[in-house]
Amino acid sequence: MDYQQIIDQIKTMYPGYAGQGFVPLHAATFSGNEKKYLNECIDTTFVSSVGEFVNRFEREIAGYTGAARAVVCVSGTNALHMALMLAGVERGDEVITQPLTFIATANAISYCGAHPVFLDVDRDTMGLSPAKMKSWIEAHAFVKDRQCYNRGTGRRIKACVPMHTFGHPVHLDELVALCREWHIELVEDAAESLGSFYKGRHTGTFGRVGVLSFNGNKTITTGGGGMLLFNEENVELAERAKHLTTQAKVPHRWEFVHDAVGYNYRMPNINAALGCAQLECLPAYVESKRKVAAEYAAYFSQPEVQARYGGIEFFSEPAECRSNYWLNAIILPDHEAQLAFLTQTNDAGVMTRPIWELMNRLPMFGACECGNLSTAEWLADRVVNIPSSVRL
Numbered sequence: 001m002d003y004q005q006i007i008d009q010i011k012t013m014y015p016g017y018a019g020q021g022f023v024p025l026h027a028a029t030f031s032g033n034e035k036k037y038l039n040e041c042i043d044t045t046f047v048s049s050v051g052e053f054v055n056r057f058e059r060e061i062a063g064y065t066g067a068a069r070a071v072v073c074v075s076g077t078n079a080l081h082m083a084l085m086l087a088g089v090e091r092g093d094e095v096i097t098q099p100l101t102f103i104a105t106a107n108a109i110s111y112c113g114a115h116p117v118f119l120d121v122d123r124d125t126m127g128l129s130p131a132k133m134k135s136w137i138e139a140h141a142f143v144k145d146r147q148c149y150n151r152g153t154g155r156r157i158k159a160c161v162p163m164h165t166f167g168h169p170v171h172l173d174e175l176v177a178l179c180r181e182w183h184i185e186l187v188e189d190a191a192e193s194l195g196s197f198y199k200g201r202h203t204g205t206f207g208r209v210g211v212l213s214f215n216g217n218k219t220i221t222t223g224g225g226g227m228l229l230f231n232e233e234n235v236e237l238a239e240r241a242k243h244l245t246t247q248a249k250v251p252h253r254w255e256f257v258h259d260a261v262g263y264n265y266r267m268p269n270i271n272a273a274l275g276c277a278q279l280e281c282l283p284a285y286v287e288s289k290r291k292v293a294a295e296y297a298a299y300f301s302q303p304e305v306q307a308r309y310g311g312i313e314f315f316s317e318p319a320e321c322r323s324n325y326w327l328n329a330i331i332l333p334d335h336e337a338q339l340a341f342l343t344q345t346n347d348a349g350v351m352t353r354p355i356w357e358l359m360n361r362l363p364m365f366g367a368c369e370c371g372n373l374s375t376a377e378w379l380a381d382r383v384v385n386i387p388s389s390v391r392l
């Protein structure tokens with residue numbers, strides 16, 4: 001199959017990048033007060049672990065997402081690590097997640113000394129499937145003294161980490177109910193879904209803790225960074241998070257006393273300054289990304305395009321959701337088409353990439369327990385991400 005027409009379409013949508021000979025998958029955009037705020041950090045010398053931008057960034061992210069509290073971290077990965085610790089995950093526990101995710105989700109589970117259990121995703125969200133999880137749990141788990149255990153391994157199933165793939169929210173109502181019924185803590189990996197809403201409520205605010213990422217390729221960036229989100233019921237956990245991410249130091253004018261094994265996970269002020277400037281642009285960025293997605297959707301649904309490339313599907317937001325369309329995705333008819341598309345687009349200077357290799361196929365997670373993964377396996381063979389940068 002010759003995909004030249006799609007390559008031309010993408011170049012038409014990104015004329016600036018195409019003119020320079022390379023259309024990136026997702027480039028960062030700096031169009032606001034970034035330099036001004038960074039200069040303020042340097043001029044006041046508050047570049048590091050103390051400074052007003054950190055508090056302001058936390059406040060403003062809480063405001064935007066509707067979280068009761070937000071706590072910064074130096075990356076999304078260590079925000080996930082912290083979130084799992086706060087949810088009570090301990091060495092030897094099991095944590096349910098999806099195999100179709102970025103490696104950070106599974107790594108954070110390992111940092112706790114816990115074991116991931118990989119369960120399938122839904123076709124319409126590409127995220128953890130409540131129906132598949134329900135049938136796996138009913139077949140494999142039991143509850144004793146308000147704790148959930150795996151019948152086969154005897155281990156406690158402490159938490160469940162769904163991930164909002166490419167910014168598309170998972171079926172949260174069903175997962176919340178299932179976790180409540182089985183005494184499992186819900187921790188949302190919302191690293192990709194800043195600006196995405198499920199039934200009008202921001203992703204990352206449904207479980208015990210939610211996690212955002214501000215890595216360079218995300219919707220907004222702080223260079224590197226992450227955020228923990230807490231709703232009204234969990235504000236005391238936010239205090240604990242603040243304490244543990246700042247080396248568990250007991251506040252005092254001069255003494256260095258620490259009351260737990262803490263972590264140096266606090267985002268520096270200079271990164272938070274970048275975050276404050278980026279956050280001011282977020283509504284415009286999400287607007288722009290949704291417009292790009294709408295153009296792709298219109299292009300791929302044309303009868304002429306469908307006739308030529310029969311079977312290519314543009315992935316659209318799930319029902320009752322408003323997605324940030326962080327990375328646009330198409331589903332090709334089969335694995336051979338996926339490889340041909342990847343080769344032709346990357347050869348033509350249009351950056352595309354396949355969805356992640358499934359976690360259970362990686363050497364360090366190859367021995368982990370899995371459910372039936374038929375949908376994840378089907379998607380892994382077919383999904384490709386296409387250029388998704390903000391256009392201003």
Ligand SMILES: *Cc1c(COP(=O)(O)O)cnc(C)c1O
Nearest residue numbers: 075076077102104105191213215
């Ligand atoms: C980006 C991302 C993270 C966090 O990554 P960092 O680079 O550490 O900020 C976690 N989970 C998923 C699914 C991600 O895409």
